[in-house]
Amino acid sequence: RPIPHLYGCGILTGGWMGRNYGFFGSEMSYVTYSGYAAGENAAREILAEAFREIVTAGKEAGADLVIIETMSDLAEAKAALLAVKECSNLPVWITMTFESNGRTFLGTTIPSMALTLEGLGADAIGFNCSLGPEELLPMIDELREWTSLPLILKPNAGLPDPATGTYPLNAETFARLTAEAPKHGIQMLGGCCGTSPAFIQEIKKSFTDTANTLPIKKRFGVCSANSFVEMHGVHVIGERINPTGKKSFQQALREGDMDYIVSQALQQQAAGAEILDINVGIPGIDEATMMEKVVKAVQAATDLPLQLDSSDPAAIEAGLRVYNGKAVVNSVNGKNEVLDAVLPLCKKYGAAAIGLCLDENGLPQTWEERIAIAERILEAALNAGLAREDVFIDCLTLTVSAQQNQAAETLKAVRYVHDVLGLHTVLGVSNISFGLPKREQITAAFLLQAMEEGLDLPILNPCQDAVMNAVYAYRVLSGQDRGSTAYIAHFSEADEKGKAAPVHHTLEELSVKEAILRGLKSETRAITQNALASMDELEVVNALLIPALDAVGSAYEAHEIFLPQLINAANAANEGFEAVRSSYAKKGKPTATRGRILMATVQGDIHDIDPLEHLHLLPNENVTILFGGPPCQGFSTSNTMTRNMKNPNNSLFEEFVRFVSVLQPEWFVFENVEGFVHFENGKIKNKVEACFRDMGYSVTSKVLWASDYG
Numbered sequence: 001r002p003i004p005h006l007y008g009c010g011i012l013t014g015g016w017m018g019r020n021y022g023f024f025g026s027e028m029s030y031v032t033y034s035g036y037a038a039g040e041n042a043a044r045e046i047l048a049e050a051f052r053e054i055v056t057a058g059k060e061a062g063a064d065l066v067i068i069e070t071m072s073d074l075a076e077a078k079a080a081l082l083a084v085k086e087c088s089n090l091p092v093w094i095t096m097t098f099e100s101n102g103r104t105f106l107g108t109t110i111p112s113m114a115l116t117l118e119g120l121g122a123d124a125i126g127f128n129c130s131l132g133p134e135e136l137l138p139m140i141d142e143l144r145e146w147t148s149l150p151l152i153l154k155p156n157a158g159l160p161d162p163a164t165g166t167y168p169l170n171a172e173t174f175a176r177l178t179a180e181a182p183k184h185g186i187q188m189l190g191g192c193c194g195t196s197p198a199f200i201q202e203i204k205k206s207f208t209d210t211a212n213t214l215p216i217k218k219r220f221g222v223c224s225a226n227s228f229v230e231m232h233g234v235h236v237i238g239e240r241i242n243p244t245g246k247k248s249f250q251q252a253l254r255e256g257d258m259d260y261i262v263s264q265a266l267q268q269q270a271a272g273a274e275i276l277d278i279n280v281g282i283p284g285i286d287e288a289t290m291m292e293k294v295v296k297a298v299q300a301a302t303d304l305p306l307q308l309d310s311s312d313p314a315a316i317e318a319g320l321r322v323y324n325g326k327a328v329v330n331s332v333n334g335k336n337e338v339l340d341a342v343l344p345l346c347k348k349y350g351a352a353a354i355g356l357c358l359d360e361n362g363l364p365q366t367w368e369e370r371i372a373i374a375e376r377i378l379e380a381a382l383n384a385g386l387a388r389e390d391v392f393i394d395c396l397t398l399t400v401s402a403q404q405n406q407a408a409e410t411l412k413a414v415r416y417v418h419d420v421l422g423l424h425t426v427l428g429v430s431n432i433s434f435g436l437p438k439r440e441q442i443t444a445a446f447l448l449q450a451m452e453e454g455l456d457l458p459i460l461n462p463c464q465d466a467v468m469n470a471v472y473a474y475r476v477l478s479g480q481d482r483g484s485t486a487y488i489a490h491f492s493e494a495d496e497k498g499k500a501a502p503v504h505h506t507l508e509e510l511s512v513k514e515a516i517l518r519g520l521k522s523e524t525r526a527i528t529q530n531a532l533a534s535m536d537e538l539e540v541v542n543a544l545l546i547p548a549l550d551a552v553g554s555a556y557e558a559h560e561i562f563l564p565q566l567i568n569a570a571n572a573a574n575e576g577f578e579a580v581r582s583s584y585a586k587k588g589k590p591t592a593t594r595g596r597i598l599m600a601t602v603q604g605d606i607h608d609i610d611p612l613e614h615l616h617l618l619p620n621e622n623v624t625i626l627f628g629g630p631p632c633q634g635f636s637t638s639n640t641m642t643r644n645m646k647n648p649n650n651s652l653f654e655e656f657v658r659f660v661s662v663l664q665p666e667w668f669v670f671e672n673v674e675g676f677v678h679f680e681n682g683k684i685k686n687k688v689e690a691c692f693r694d695m696g697y698s699v700t701s702k703v704l705w706a707s708d709y710g
Contacts, residue, residue, distance in 0.1 A: 047076070047079050048079050048082070048083060051079055051080045051082075051083030051084075052083045052086065052087050054083075055083050055084050055087040055088055055090075056087050056088075058088075058090075059087065059088045059090060063090060064090065064091075065090060065091050065092070065093065066084045066088070066090050066091070066092040066093070067092075067093045067094075067095075068080045068081065068084075068092065068093070068094040068095070069094070069095045069128050069129075069154070070095070070096075070097050070128060070129050070192075071094065071095070071096040071097065071104075072096065072097050072104040072105040072106050072108070073104070073106050073108075074096075074104070074106070074108045074112060074113060074116055074225040074324055074325070075225065075324040077094055077096060077113075077116075077117065078116065078117075078120060078324065080094070081094060081117065081120045081121070081122060082120065082321075085120070085121055085348075091123040092121075092122055092123055093122070093123060093124040093125070093126075093152055093188070094117055094122050094124075094125055095125065095126045095127055095128040095152050095154060096108065096113055096125075096127060096128075097127065097128060097129040097130040098110070098127055098130055098131070098136070098139055099130060099131070100131060100135060101559055102139060102142070103226075103559065103562070105563070106225070106226075106562060106563050106564065107225065107226040107303075107559075107562025107563065107564070108225045108226060109223070109225075109226060109227065109228060110139060110142050110143050110146065111142075111146045111219070111221065111223060111228040111230075112223040112224065112225055112226065112227070112228050112325055112326075113125070113143075114143055114146035114147040115146060115220075115221060115222065115223045115228065115325075115326040115350075116223065116225075116324075116325055116326050116350060118147050118148070118149055118350070119326050119349070119350020119351070119390075120349065120350045121348075121350070122149060123149065123150070124149055124150040124151065124152050124187065124188060125143075125147060125149050125151065125152065126140070126143070126151045126152030126153050126154070126186075126188070127139060127140065127143075127152070127153055127154070127155070128152070128153075128154035128155070128190075128192045129154070129155075129156055129192040129193055130156065131155060131156060131159065132155050132156055132157065132158040132159060132169060132177070133153070133155040133174065133177040133178045133181075134177055135155075136153060136155050137153070137180070137181065137184055140153060140181075140184045140185065140186060141184055141185075144184070144185040144216075145217070145218045145219050146217065146218075146219050147217055148216070148217040150187035150188065151184075151185050151186050151187055151188070152186070152187065152188040152189075152190075153178070153181055153184075153186045153188070153189055153190075154189070154190040154191055154192045155174075155178070155191065155192060156191075156192050156193040156194050156195070157169040157170075157174055157191065157193065157194030157195050157199065158194065160193070160194065166194075167193065167194030169194070171195075171196070171198045171199045171201070171202040172202060174191065174195065174199050174202065174203065175199070175202035175203045175205065175206055176206075178203050178206075178207075179203075179206045179207075181207070182207070189203055189207050190203075191203070219232075220387075220389040220390075221326075222275065222305045222325070222326045222327065222328055222352055223305050223325045223326045224299060224302075224303045224304060224305050224306070224324060224325040225299075225303070225324040225325050226303040226562055226564075227303040227304065227305070228305070229274050229275060229305055231389065231424055231456070233456070233475065233478070233480035234451055234455070234456060234457075234458070234471060234474065234475060234478075234480060235274045235275060235456065235457055236272055236273050236274050236275070236457075236458060236460060236462055236468070236471060237273065237274070237275040237276070237277050237307055237426070237457055237458065237459040237460070238265075238268035238269075238271075238273030238275070238276045238277060238304075238459075238460075238461070238462050239277050239428070239430065239459050239460055239461055240264050240267070240268055240461055240463070241261060241264050241265060241268075241276060241277060241278050241279060241280075241294070241298070242277065242279040242309065243279065243280065243281070243282045244279070248260070249261070249264070250282050253280055253282055253285060253290060254282070254284070254285065256293070258293070258294070258297040259520060259521060259522040259523065261294055261297060261298065262297055262298060262301045262302075262518075262519075262520065263520060263523065265298045265301060265302050265304070266301060266302060266518045266520070267463060268462050268463065269302050269304055271462035271463045271468060272462045272468050272471070272472075272490070273304065273462040274304060274305075275304060275305045275306070275307050275328065275457070276298065276302070276304050276305075276306050276307065277306075277307045277309050277330060277459060278291070278294055278295060278298065278306055278307065278308055278309055278319065279309035279310065280294050280310075280315070281309075281310055281311070281312070281315070287310065287312050287314070287315040288312065288314040288315045288317075288318040289318070290315075291308065291310060291315040291316075291318050291319040292318040292319060292321070292322050294319075295308070295319045295322055295323050296322055299323065299324055299325075300519070300564055300568055301518065301519050301520075301565075301568060303562075303565075305325060305326070305327065305328070306319075306323060306325075306327050306328070307327065307328040307329075307330050307354075308320065308323070308327055308328070308329055308330065308351075309330040309331070310330075311338075313341040313342055313345060316329055316342060316345055317345050317349075320345060320348075320349035320351055321349070323349075326350055326351065326352070327349070327351045327352070328351060328352045328353070328354060328392070329342060329345070329346050329351045329352070329353045329354065330354045330426075331353070331354040331355065331356050331394065332353055332354070332355050332356070332377060332380075332381075333355065333356040333357075333358050333359060333373070333377070334355075334356075334357070334358060334359030334360070334373040334376050334377060335359050335360055339377070339380045339381075339384075343380060343381055343384035343386065344384060346381075346384070346386055346390070347384050347385040347386055351390075352386075352390040352391070352392060353381060353386060353390065353391060353392065354392045354393070354394050354426050355373075355374060355377035355378070355381070355391060355392065355393050355394065356394045356396065357369075357370035357371075357373045357374050357377075357393065357394065357395050357396050357413065358373065358396065359373050359376075363396065363398070364396075365406075365409070366409055367395075367409045367410070367412035367413040367416065370395050370396065370409070370410075370413040371413055371416050371417070371421075374393045374395070374413075374417055374421065374423075375421070377391070377393070378391055378393075378421065378423065388422075388423070389424075391423055391424075392423065392424045392425065392426045392456075392457060393417045393421070393423050393424070393425055393426065394425070394426040394427060394428070395410050395413035395414050395417060395425065395427065396410060396427075397410055397427045397428050397429060397430075397431040397432050397446075398410070398431065398432075399431055399432060399433070399434040399435060400432055400433070400436075400442070400446075401433075401434065401435040401436050402435070407432065407446060407449075410427070410450075411449060411450060411453045412453075414427070414450055414453045414454050414455055415453040415454055417454070418453070418454025418455075418456075419454065424456045424457060425454055425455050425456050425457065426455075426456070426457045426458075426459060427450055427455055427457075427458055427459065428459045428460075429443055429446060429447050429450065429458045429459060429460045429467070430443055430459075430460055430461060432446045433446070440464050440465075440466040440467060441466060443460070443464070443466070443467050444466045444467050444469070444470040447460070447467060447470050447471070447474075448470050448474060451471075451474045451478070452474075458471070468490075469490075472486060472487045472490050472491075473487065475487065510523055510527060511527070512524060512527050512528060512531070512544040512545060512548050512576060513544075513547065513548040513551050515527055515572060516545075516548040516549070516551075516552060516569050516572045516573050516576070517548070517551060517552060517555065517561075517569055518569075518572075519565060519568030519569050519571065519572050520572055521571055521572045521574075521575045522575070523572075524572040524573065524575045524576045525575040525576060525578065525579050527576075528540060528544070528545070528575070528576040528579040528580065529579050529583075531544060532579065532580070532583050537580045537583050537584055540576075540580055541577070541580055544576075545573060545576050545577060545580070548573065548576075549569075549573055552566065552569040552570075552573075
């Protein structure tokens with residue numbers, strides 16, 4: 001709908017499109033995440049279709065620009081940005097909302113935001129909402145190191161007073177605090193919550209011409225939503241999520257055993273891998289479908305960036321579409337049909353590409369032949385629109401047991417690519433020792449030589465101590481590991497023989513706490529069942545499961561894990577508690593309920609998260625949750641619920657009260673209802689309590705009040 005703007009600019013807003021899933025802003029964050037975490041393709045497709053519908057309508061109505069804002073979920077931001085690119089040629093600005101810890105609510109880092117959104121083709125990026133100008137300007141300084149795009153800043157008028165909902169900054173103060181924005185590289189400046197047209201008028205007076213203040217990108221890398229790897233120094237790519245020569249892994253793929261595959265990812269992360277290669281290519285399966293499934297499962301369990309390894313363009317695109325971050329594609333080669341099929345996918349989804357030094361003529365025998373292919377790949381990638389820093393070259397590792405002279409040819413090619421072409425280099429290091437005894441020794445020796453010649457990204461098995469020890473040692477000698485900090489930490493838990501701290505590879509070596517923290521459901525159940533063989537049920541709960549949940553909570557509060565990992569941990573814990581309940585049932589022991597709680601909350605937005613966490617965890621305390629229900633469906637947004645609370649005599653509210661009287665829960669909770677604080681300073685709460693008393697309820701014993709603010 002057209003809205004006249006203060007300065008005469010026509011605005012077409014996306015709005016809700018008449019549905020609960022069609023809004024561009026933060027209200028959609030949890031819809032994205034819930035579908036993603038649960039592996040529900042329907043939720044993701046509904047979201048994508050809603051965005052496409054909005055973009056198409058805006059284009060047909062004559063929009064000149066698309067603005068996507070108030071995003072806290074990078075996956076949602078990606079879905080919206082792809083919708084714009086796939087449905088129009090309109091320019092698109094996109095801003096996310098960050099908290100004081102430098103992350104979004106769902107844990108997205110500033111580098112992850114910049115790498116992902118610039119790669120996907122945004123025309124300008126930045127921040128809006130959440131904080132005031134004083135808090136956001138330092139974050140802009142970090143953002144400009146990671147992007148060459150124009151920068152946007154739309155702060156709030158400070159942080160609101162929890163008691164009154166008012167904002168502390170007036171228009172003049174806001175303008176003064178944002179006056180230095182151009183010096184931070186800001187191209188577009190505005191205001192968000194707590195601001196008004198008067199604020200915009202004030203900042204326009206002091207906002208100078210910024211035509212020559214575009215940021216200069218200094219840092220590059222790849223990322224997941226919650227972590228990133230800067231392309232500087234040596235970084236290990238884990239190779240074990242690959243079915244080649246692994247019968248157990250092949251069986252897991254055919255059976256869809258995601259727990260086994262996730263365990264391989266977590267073992268490699270614990271062993272020191274910084275990027276994970278994902279290869280699911282075996283005969284007899286739909287590789288594209290399996291790639292999507294495995295990418296979802298792995299990125300839900302670990303925050304390491306992923307490298308998608310396939311010769312099938314359909315499988316590559318399936319993985320790239322659901323990946324939340326900037327991925328690496330492994331790989332292209334010198335064949336024209338491969339370059340034409342894969343490079344456009346890397347450009348569309350903002351991925352880096354590995355180029356293998358082979359072509360229609362097969363494996364080149366000399367380093368000069370490999371360089372010629374590398375140069376053709378680089379030219380094709382640049383022509384496809386990839387940035388030079390997003391082209392990695394694999395000079396090929398051949399086994400020395402069959403072609404001993406090829407090791408030297410590979411190393412010469414690595415040196416040339418690194419020094420002359422100025423590109424990052426990749427090698428599948430483990431290939432060097434195939435067919436030889438004591439393979440780790442050959443692999444580690446070759447790895448050291450290759451890193452000295454300029455190898456940045458070795459693909460290897462990080463669970464091999466000799467190989468990883470070589471990496472840690474090289475980082476010290478090359479100066480990458482300042483103060484030998486990582487080296488000392490790596491060996492700090494060594495045993496008396498000097499062996500590096502062990503990585504847990506088997507079920508017997510995992511504890512319940514580790515399994516829950518990693519979100520391993522089947523392992524948690526199995527470990528709990530093993531514990532029940534020697535411990536009674538209550539002892540297992542109090543000594544193992546509850547401390548594990550305490551550790552999860554502590555890690556979440558310390559920002560060591562984020563919402564996706566928190567929910568995965570809750571799901572894993574449920575498996576442990578279910579094992580306890582099953583043990584009770586087999587022994588005929590009663591499991592008396594401690595009461596029932598009816599939860600009423602807003603529906604269809606990010607505030608669903610807290611009730612859903614309770615839905616996961618409270619049943620483990622023998623509490624029955626009565627969640628949602630038909631009367632609650634009317635509370636579709638905070639504002640809707642507030643309107644109903646302001647008029648407790650309306651039929652919807654009476655229906656809810658009758659619903660409570662029929663179910664007779666011991667407790668019921670109104671959660672995340674902003675109106676209790678924002679409107680009338682608590683008068684609404686008093687009205688609602690009075691309404692319940694009038695209908696015969698004892699409010700003091702029945703009602704537990706909660707809100708977003710305390």
